[in-house]
Amino acid sequence: MAMAVLIPCLIYLLFETSQLAQTYSMLQANFTRLGHVYNELKDNMNTVKHSYDSSNHTLTAVYKILNALVDRGYRACPRTWIKFQRICYHISRKLETWQEANTSCASQNATLVMVNSEAQQEFLASFDKGNRWIGLNNLQNIQSFRWVNGEPLVTGYWSSNEPDKSKAKRCVRKTVDGTWKSDQCDNRYSYICQIRSINYIIQLLNLPFPIESQL
Known part of the structure; x- marks a missing residue:
C-alpha cells in the first residue's frame, strides 16, 4: 500500500x-x-x-x-536696433506697464535692458533722453532689486533719494538724465529692450542655444 x-x-x-x-x-x-x-x-x-x-x-x-x-x-542686430559693444538695443515708443513692457521684449526674444557696466550706463544715458522702463524690479518683495534674469543688482545708478522705500514702487525706470527711479509698476512708460548680438545670430541661423561655457 x-x-x-x-x-x-x-x-x-x-x-x-x-x-x-x-x-x-x-x-x-x-x-x-x-x-x-x-x-x-x-x-x-x-x-x-x-x-x-x-x-x-x-x-x-x-x-x-x-x-x-x-x-x-x-553689425549683428535686428533692423532699427542700435549696437553697443556686444549688445543690441531697441527703444519702443509704446507706453506700457512694466509687465507689459517685459512681455513685449520677451516676444522679440529679448529682455528689458540690464545695465551691468559703467560704459553701458554712459552709453544709454547719452544715447537716450527719455523716461523708459528698464529690467530692474523688486517684485519678489525682497531686500534688494534684481534684474529680469534673476541676477541681483551690483551697481546702481540711482537718482538722489532713490530707490524709494515705498512698497508701491517696485519697478525701475531710467530718467531723462540717465539715472534711475523706482516707480509704480502699473504706470505707463516706453521702454528699452536688449538682446546679445551673438544670440540674435544664433536665432537667425537656427542653432542650439549655447551654454555659458561655450561663449
Whole structure:
C-alpha cells in the first residue's frame, strides 16, 4: 500500500524537477540575452556620447567665430536696433506697464535692458533722453532689486533719494538724465529692450542655444 502511494509521488517529483530545470534553462537563456542587450545599449550610449561631444566641440568653435565677428564690428542686430559693444538695443515708443513692457521684449526674444557696466550706463544715458522702463524690479518683495534674469543688482545708478522705500514702487525706470527711479509698476512708460548680438545670430541661423561655457 505504501509503495502504491510512493510511486506516484516520485513520478510527480521527477516531473516537477524536469519543469524546474526547463524554467531554469529559459531564465538562464533570457539572462544571457539581456546581457547582450545591455552591452549593445552600452556601446550605443558610448557612440551617442562621442557624437554629442564632437557636435559640442563644433558648436563651441562656431560660437567663438561668431563672437569674433561681433567683436570686429559685424553689425549683428535686428533692423532699427542700435549696437553697443556686444549688445543690441531697441527703444519702443509704446507706453506700457512694466509687465507689459517685459512681455513685449520677451516676444522679440529679448529682455528689458540690464545695465551691468559703467560704459553701458554712459552709453544709454547719452544715447537716450527719455523716461523708459528698464529690467530692474523688486517684485519678489525682497531686500534688494534684481534684474529680469534673476541676477541681483551690483551697481546702481540711482537718482538722489532713490530707490524709494515705498512698497508701491517696485519697478525701475531710467530718467531723462540717465539715472534711475523706482516707480509704480502699473504706470505707463516706453521702454528699452536688449538682446546679445551673438544670440540674435544664433536665432537667425537656427542653432542650439549655447551654454555659458561655450561663449
